[in-house]
Amino acid sequence: MSDLVRFEVEAGIGTILLDRPPMNALNFEIQDGLHAAAAQATARRDVSAVVIYGGEKVFAAGADIKEMQPMSYTDMVDRSAALQAAFIAIARIPKPTVAAITGYALGAGCELTLACDFRVAADNATLGQPEVLLGVIPGAGGTQRLSRLVGPARAKDMIFTGRFVTAQEALAIGLVDEVVAPDEVYPTARRRMERYVGGAAYAIRAAKEAIDRGLEVDLDTGLEIERMQFAGVFATHDRALGMASFVENGPGKAQFEGR
Numbered sequence: 001m002s003d004l005v006r007f008e009v010e011a012g013i014g015t016i017l018l019d020r021p022p023m024n025a026l027n028f029e030i031q032d033g034l035h036a037a038a039a040q041a042t043a044r045r046d047v048s049a050v051v052i053y054g055g056e057k058v059f060a061a062g063a064d065i066k067e068m069q070p071m072s073y074t075d076m077v078d079r080s081a082a083l084q085a086a087f088i089a090i091a092r093i094p095k096p097t098v099a100a101i102t103g104y105a106l107g108a109g110c111e112l113t114l115a116c117d118f119r120v121a122a123d124n125a126t127l128g129q130p131e132v133l134l135g136v137i138p139g140a141g142g143t144q145r146l147s148r149l150v151g152p153a154r155a156k157d158m159i160f161t162g163r164f165v166t167a168q169e170a171l172a173i174g175l176v177d178e179v180v181a182p183d184e185v186y187p188t189a190r191r192r193m194e195r196y197v198g199g200a201a202y203a204i205r206a207a208k209e210a211i212d213r214g215l216e217v218d219l220d221t222g223l224e225i226e227r228m229q230f231a232g233v234f235a236t237h238d239r240a241l242g243m244a245s246f247v248e249n250g251p252g253k254a255q256f257e258g259r
Contacts, residue, residue, distance in 0.1 A: 002029045002030060002032065002033030002036070003019070004018065004019055004020045004027075004030050004033055005017070005018060005019070005030055005036070005037050006019060006037075007037045007040050007041065009046060009047055011194075012046065012047065012048040012049070012194075012197035012198070013047070013048065013050070013051060013190055013194065013197065014040075014041045014044070014047040014049070014050045015050070015051045015052075015053055016034065016037045016038075016041065016050060016051070016052045016053070016090075017053050017054075018030060018052075018053070018055070018059075018060055019055065021055075021057075022057070022058070023058055023060070023062075023104070024054045024055070024058055024059065024060040024061065024109070025060070025061060025062060025063065025064040025065075026060055026062065026063050026064065026108045026109065026112070027063070027064035027067050028064075028067065028079065028082070031082060031083055031086045032082065032086065034086045034087070034089070034090060034112070035082075035085060035086040035089045038086070038089035038090045038092075038093050041093050041095065042089075042092075042094060042095075045258065047095065048096075048193075048196050048197040048198070048199065048201060048258075049095050049096040049097070049098075049194075049196040049197065050093055050095055050096070050097045050098075050193070051097075051098055051099075051100055051186070051189045051190060052090070052097065052098070052099045052100065052112065052113075052116060053099075053100040053185075053186055053189070054101075054102060054105075054109075055102065056182070056183075056186075057102060057103050058102060058103030058104050059099070059100075059101045059102055059103060059104060059105040059109050059112075059113070059125070060104070060105060060106075060108065060109030060112060061103075061104040061105075061106050061107075061109055062104075062106045062107030062108050062109055063108040063140075065134065080139055083108075083139060083140050084141070086140075087112065087115045087140045087141050088115075090112065090115040090116070091115040091141075091145075091212070092212075094205040094208060094209065095196070095201070095204065095205065095208075096117050096118070096193060096196045096204065096208070097115075097116040097117045097118070098116055098117065098118040098119065098120060098189045098192050098193055099112065099113035099116040099118070099119045099120070100120050100185045100186045100188075100189035101113055101119060101120065101121040101122060101125045101127070101167075101176065101185065102121075102122045102125060102182055102185050103122070103124075103125060103126070104125070104126050104127075105121075105125065105126070105128075106127065106128050106129075106130055106164070107128075107130060107131055107138070107142075108139075108140050110127050110128060110129055110142065110146075111129075111138060111140040111141045111142045111145070112140070113127070113176075114141055114142065114145035114146055114149060115145065117208070118177050118178075118192060119170075119175070119176040119177055119178075120176065120177065120178045120179075120180065120185055120188050120189045120192065121167045121170060121171070121176040121178070121179050121180075121185070122167060122179070122180065122181070122182040122185045123167050123168070123179050123180065123181060123182070124167065124182060125166075125167040125170075125176075125179075126164045126165070126166060126167070127165045127167075127170050127175060127176070128158060128162065128163060128165055129142045129146065129158050129159045129162065130162035130163075130164070131159070131162065132159060132161070132162045133162040137159070138159060142159065143155070143159065146158065146159070146175075148215060149174060149175065150173045150174050150175055154173050167179045178192075198255075198256060199256060200233075200236075200238040200239075200242060200254075200256045200258075201238070201256070201258040201259075202233055202238060202258070202259070203236070203238065203239070203242075206229040206230070206232060206233050209225075209229060210222075210229045213225050214226065236259065237257060237259045238254075238257060238258065238259065241254050241255070241256060241257065242254040242256065
């Protein structure tokens with residue numbers, strides 16, 4: 001994994017930490033590091049949930065424009081696949097994820113937050129997809145994930161103009177889920193993830209996949225995805241524990257084992 005991306009685990013919560021001051025520009029090394037960190041988060045059984053954090057000052061102020069400027073069309077055909085793959089890997093971590101947003105989350109930085117399940121922002125945070133101001137468009141999921149999250153009209157407004165969005169507007173349109181004081185961003189994000197530690201890991205995984213895959217298809221297909229995931233969790237040990245606990249002790253008292 002890159003020195004610019006660290007993966008740390010504490011009390012069942014993994015933190016993917018971006019560390020490329022001053023602005024955490026997402027160069028190719030960080031993109032590849034995110035892919036590697038997502039693989040670790042997915043594989044490690046001691047990780048129940050994941051926080052993505054850029055530090056106290058900034059989440060990520062976009063891709064590294066100086067790195068991209070000299071690239072040709074064919075260069076970007078090749079590189080864009082790796083860029084998309086990194087963000088898809090984050091989105092497909094089969095555990096709850098939250099972006100802890102301080103300072104700027106712009107361009108690819110905003111797209112990285114969109115690949116998470118939840119977003120907690122500082123009250124002075126700024127988000128946006130300003131790629132059009134450079135003569136390009138979002139290339140790491142912005143046109144797709146943003147429109148699914150806030151609706152096509154709001155996504156078009158942000159992407160067509162390239163304008164920045166305050167934390168308060170982001171909360172109002174559903175782009176973020178919670179706004180807190182800057183020094184509370186990471187602790188709040190961790191508290192959101194703590195509720196999943198010790199949970200029924202494979203049921204959460206199945207629910208996440210059913211929701212995410214269901215959004216990509218028609219309702220009938222989505223219901224079939226749900227049905228198959230529902231039936232599938234009956235093969236887990238936690239399902240047996242959960243139902244036995246409910247029958248014997250009532251709801252909410254099961255001690256799951258994550259298997």
